[in-house]
Amino acid sequence: MQQAARAALFGAALLTSLAAAAKPIAFQDGWTVMAEYGTDTMREAQVFYAPKYWWSGGASYTKILAQDGHFVREIPVLQANYLVHRWNLPAAQANVFVWGGLGAAKGFDGEGNFSGVGTGKLGGQADYETRSVYASLKTDWYHSSRFTNRIDTLQLGVAPYEHDYDELATWLVVQARRYTGGVMGGRTEWIPMVRLFKGNFWVEAGADRDGRAQVMVMMNF
Amino acid sequence: MKRTMLAVLVASLAMAGAEAKTIKMEVNGLVCAFCAQGIEKKLRAMAPTKDVFVSLEKKLVAVALKDGQDIPDATLKESLKDSGYDVATVARSDEPLEAIRRAAKAK
Numbered sequence: 001m002q003q004a005a006r007a008a009l010f011g012a013a014l015l016t017s018l019a020a021a022a023k024p025i026a027f028q029d030g031w032t033v034m035a036e037y038g039t040d041t042m043r044e045a046q047v048f049y050a051p052k053y054w055w056s057g058g059a060s061y062t063k064i065l066a067q068d069g070h071f072v073r074e075i076p077v078l079q080a081n082y083l084v085h086r087w088n089l090p091a092a093q094a095n096v097f098v099w100g101g102l103g104a105a106k107g108f109d110g111e112g113n114f115s116g117v118g119t120g121k122l123g124g125q126a127d128y129e130t131r132s133v134y135a136s137l138k139t140d141w142y143h144s145s146r147f148t149n150r151i152d153t154l155q156l157g158v159a160p161y162e163h164d165y166d167e168l169a170t171w172l173v174v175q176a177r178r179y180t181g182g183v184m185g186g187r188t189e190w191i192p193m194v195r196l197f198k199g200n201f202w203v204e205a206g207a208d209r210d211g212r213a214q215v216m217v218m219m220n221f
Numbered sequence: 222m223k224r225t226m227l228a229v230l231v232a233s234l235a236m237a238g239a240e241a242k243t244i245k246m247e248v249n250g251l252v253c254a255f256c257a258q259g260i261e262k263k264l265r266a267m268a269p270t271k272d273v274f275v276s277l278e279k280k281l282v283a284v285a286l287k288d289g290q291d292i293p294d295a296t297l298k299e300s301l302k303d304s305g306y307d308v309a310t311v312a313r314s315d316e317p318l319e320a321i322r323r324a325a326k327a328k
C-alpha cells in the first residue's frame with residue numbers, strides 16, 4: 001500500500017509538473033558547472049557549455065555506490081543536452097529537457113573489477129516553477145554489457161518568500177530518489193533540503209533521517 | 222557663423238533630449254534569479270548599454286542607454302530569446318534607470 005502511494009506520488013508529479021531543477025543548459029554562450037554529493041549512493045560532476053539556448057554539450061561523471069558495498073560504478077560520459085520545449089508564461093516557466101551520452105565505465109561488482117566498459121546514458125527532466133512553488137522530475141538511465149542503472153529524482157519546493165533578482169533566494173525542497181539495480185534494495189531515499197542561490201551561485205544541502213548528507217553546488221556563467 | 226553654430230548646438234541638445242534614455246521590456250518566464258543571469262550578461266555585452274536592471278516581481282528588464290544610442294527591438298528580443306526568455310512588450314522611456322529601479326523596489 002505504501003509502495004502504491006509512493007508510485008502514485010511519482011506519477012502525479014510526472015503528469016502535473018514540468019519541473020525545474022538544476023538545468024543542464026544555462027543560456028547561449030553560457031557555462032554550467034555542477035557537483036553533487038548524494039548521500040552514500042551517488043557522486044556526480046558535470047561541466048556543460050551551451051552554444052545555443054536550446055542545447056549544450058560537455059562532460060559528466062557519475063559514481064553509483066551500492067549501499068551494502070557490493071558494487072561501485074564510475075561512469076564518465078561525453079554528454080549532449082537538448083531543450084525539447086520551454087513554456088515562458090507570465091508568472092511561471094516550464095521546461096522539458098532530454099540528454100544522452102557515451103562513455104567508458106569502471107568499478108567492481110560480484111564478478112570482480114572492470115574498466116573500459118562502453119556505457120550509454122539517456123535521461124530527461126521536466127520542470128515547472130513560479131516564484132513560490134517548484135517541481136522537478138528527472139531520470140538518468142545508464143546501460144552497459146555489465147550493468148543497468150536508472151536514477152529517478154523528484155523534487156518539490158516552496159519558497160518562504162518571493163526573492164527578487166538581486167536578493168538571496170531560499171527554497172525548502174523535498175527530494176525523493178529511487179535507484180534500480182540494487183543500489184538501495186528498492187527503497188526510496190527521502191531528503192528535506194534547503195536551497196540557496198544568489199547571483200550565479202547555487203547551493204543546496206540536506207540530510208535524511210539517518211543523517212546521511214546530500215549536497216549540491218552549481219554555477220552558471 | 223556664431224548664430225549657425227548656436228542653432229546646431231540647440232538643435233543637437235533638443236534631439237538628444239528627445240532620445241530615449243531607457244528601454245523597458247516586459248518578459249515572460251522571469252521567475253528565477255539564478256536562471257536569469259544570462260539576460261544581464263547578454264545585455265551588458267551590447268555597446269549601447271550603460272546599465273541593466275532586472276525585476277522578477279515586475280517581470281521587467283530595463284536597459285539604460287548610452288547617450289544617442291539605441292538597440293533595435295528585434296535585437297533585444299533575440300538577445301532575450303538566447304537567454305531563454307520571451308519578450309512580451311518593449312517600450313522606450315525618458316525615465317532614468319534609477320527611477321525605474323526605485324519604483325520597482327517600492328513596496
